[in-house]
Amino acid sequence: MSSLRIVINFQAGLGVLANIFLLVFYTFIILGDRPKPMDMISCQLAFIHIVLLFTGTDIWLTDLFESLNIDNDFKCKTTFYINRVMRGLSICTTCLLSVFQAVTISPSSSFLAKFKYKLKKYMISAFLLIWFFNLSFSSNRIFYAGAFNNISKTNQMKVTKFCSLFSMNYIISALILTLTMSRDVFLVGVMLTTSSYMMIILFRHQRQHKHLHSLSHLRASPEKRATQTILLLVISFVVMYWVDFIISHTAVLLWMYDPVTLSVQQFVMNVYPTITPLIQIISNNRIINMMKHM
Structure with a gap:
C-alpha cells in the first residue's frame, strides 16, 4: 500500500511540475505578440490541471490542512467542491480544444471555415460559459460532503483521511447521476465527432501529398502535429475518464470505498x-527550440 502511495505522489509531483512549466511558457506567449487561440486554451488547461492534482492528492492536502487552524468540515467541502469543478473544467476545456482545432484546420470550403477568423472572439465567451456552468453544476457537492466522524458510519462513506460523502435521497442521487452522465456523454460525443473530423482531414491531406510534394506540405506540418497531439489528448482523456467514472460510480452504488480502490482511482x-503537459511539451516545436537554445 505504501509503495502505491509513493507512485501516486511521484505521479502528481511530475504532473504539477510539467503543468507549471507549461503555464509559465504559455503565459509568456500570451503576454507577447499575437498569441494563438490554442495557446490561451492550453494555458487555462495547465492551470486547471495544477489545481486538480493538488486537490486530488489527499496526502499533500492533509499535511497542509493540519498546519492550518480551519474547521475540518469547511476544509472538506471546499476541497471536494474545487476538485469537482476542476474535473468538469478539464473535460469542457479538452472538448473546447478539440473543437477549436477542428475549426482551425478545416478547409476553406467547409461550413466551419467561416468561424476560423472569429475564434478569439468566441473563445472569451466560451471560457466564461464553461466556468459559470461548472461552478454552478458542482455546487450540490457542498451539501453532500463533510468531515468524517465515527458516529454514523452507515450514513457516510469515507473518501479521504478527513473527508466523507453523506448518503442522499434516491431521487436526488439519480437526478445528479443523470445530469452528470448527460453532460459527460455529450462532451465526449463532441470530442469524438471533432476527432473523427480531424482524422478525415489528415487522411485526405496525407493521401493528396503522396502524389504531390510542394511547399504547402511543409507549411501544413505544424498544424498537422498540433492536430495529432490533440487527437492523442482526446483519446487519453476518453479512456481514463470512463475508467475513473466506472470505478467511482460503482463504489457509490455499492456504498463502499476501500483504501486500495481509492488509491487506484486516484492514480487513474x-x-x-499528468500526461497532458508531457505530450504537449514533447510535441511543441517552440518548446523544443527554446530548450535547444538554452
Missing part, C-alpha cells in the same frame, strides 16, 4: 492531467 484520475 491523475493520469490525464
Whole structure:
C-alpha cells in the first residue's frame, strides 16, 4: 500500500511540475505578440490541471490542512467542491480544444471555415460559459460532503483521511447521476465527432501529398502535429475518464470505498492531467527550440 502511495505522489509531483512549466511558457506567449487561440486554451488547461492534482492528492492536502487552524468540515467541502469543478473544467476545456482545432484546420470550403477568423472572439465567451456552468453544476457537492466522524458510519462513506460523502435521497442521487452522465456523454460525443473530423482531414491531406510534394506540405506540418497531439489528448482523456467514472460510480452504488480502490482511482484520475503537459511539451516545436537554445 505504501509503495502505491509513493507512485501516486511521484505521479502528481511530475504532473504539477510539467503543468507549471507549461503555464509559465504559455503565459509568456500570451503576454507577447499575437498569441494563438490554442495557446490561451492550453494555458487555462495547465492551470486547471495544477489545481486538480493538488486537490486530488489527499496526502499533500492533509499535511497542509493540519498546519492550518480551519474547521475540518469547511476544509472538506471546499476541497471536494474545487476538485469537482476542476474535473468538469478539464473535460469542457479538452472538448473546447478539440473543437477549436477542428475549426482551425478545416478547409476553406467547409461550413466551419467561416468561424476560423472569429475564434478569439468566441473563445472569451466560451471560457466564461464553461466556468459559470461548472461552478454552478458542482455546487450540490457542498451539501453532500463533510468531515468524517465515527458516529454514523452507515450514513457516510469515507473518501479521504478527513473527508466523507453523506448518503442522499434516491431521487436526488439519480437526478445528479443523470445530469452528470448527460453532460459527460455529450462532451465526449463532441470530442469524438471533432476527432473523427480531424482524422478525415489528415487522411485526405496525407493521401493528396503522396502524389504531390510542394511547399504547402511543409507549411501544413505544424498544424498537422498540433492536430495529432490533440487527437492523442482526446483519446487519453476518453479512456481514463470512463475508467475513473466506472470505478467511482460503482463504489457509490455499492456504498463502499476501500483504501486500495481509492488509491487506484486516484492514480487513474491523475493520469490525464499528468500526461497532458508531457505530450504537449514533447510535441511543441517552440518548446523544443527554446530548450535547444538554452
